[in-house]
Amino acid sequence: MLKLNRWKATTALVLTASMNATAIAPLVAPMLAPAPAMAQSTGFRDVSDSYWAADFIQQLVQRGVIAGFPDGTFRPDAPVTRAQYSAMLRKAFNKGKIRDKVSFVDVPSTYWAMSAIDEAYEMGFLSGYPGRIFQPEQNIPREQVLVSLANGLNYTTTRTVNETLSYYNDFSSISSYARSPIAAATEKNMVVNYPILKTLNPVRNATRAEVAAFLYQALVSQNSASAIASNYIVSLSPIVTDFRIPAGTSIPVTYERDKIVLMQEETVQVELVVATNITTSDGTLLIPKGSKVLGELRPATGGTQFVSKEIVFANGTRKAFNATSQVITQTETVRQGSSLVNLLKNAAIGSAAAAAISGVTGDRTITASEVLIGTGAGLLASLVQRLIGAGSVDVLVVEPNTDLNLTLRSDFVVSPQ
Structure with a gap:
């Protein structure tokens, strides 16, 4: 296979x-995607250009959403408090209020982030705990960041929650309150997992780098930022409608006879058979074994070449199919008195070759079932004239098992069979 x-x-x-x-x-x-953002230096001595979140950090720094520390560091692995995260939300999103603010008992009017906390609450990104408690100094877990973004942006799932969350190898660790919002965030490509794409680590405290990545992807989901190329952005597999098999792909085929004998100048119709199932690694069948490739052997420089016209699948579906064999140049000389046993054993013979062989050898035993149709009357007439009095003729000998493996000459688009 x-x-x-x-x-x-x-x-x-x-x-x-x-x-x-x-x-x-x-x-x-088709999916619309903004142009990728260009990578630039972050300027932080603890965030190299090759750091996995460097581009996310740089973009948010330029937007004024996040900043570094006076010592020139960013501290990408440091945790983020709920108050700090509120301040980032305030700078990242210009969103209207959906509810009135609440006076949290643990956020006094003199607290540095009070106005940011109020706005994060009013915009619907963050909520408090029972008893009007906000816990501003509490480090925020990864799942809570994703929940806040999905809720604040009013995202809901289009698939079943279980189907989406099954992507993660630790989905059972997701808190019950966070399951639906995280599924929605996943569908919006807002989840960034480093270093293992399928490991969410939902209850672990989010780092400054991770929060930067989540925030930036949320902006991308709103078409407010350009997409960044990263191997750590979770993207659910799109629905495949067709597969494109590219030009240059080899297609193994077989033929019902051991040989095809023909004259160099003749064109004959030939039907080849795909020798093995062509599938994706997950077993999706693209070209079934036994599919028929219809085409012809036609004159080529110094020999003959198979050129396909269409493929016929087992269910009868036909599609244009642009593939060719190599040019075959192997010849054999037939002389008067030659034994034809070896040459013609289990062979298909072009009508021009059959006429030429009979004319030279006088052998009239070639049966109609062995002759391939394709030679026109004009070619046969010219052959007869050319071979009058000739003592020999050169014929091309094609051995399908070695000569007729096909190569696609243009991309072949096919639906799963």
């Missing part, structure tokens, strides 16, 4: 056969 495995870096697929290694990409429903 010829299998096509998914490339880890993309939704692309990779051909894993001994013939070649050609990328295959699934076609998905």
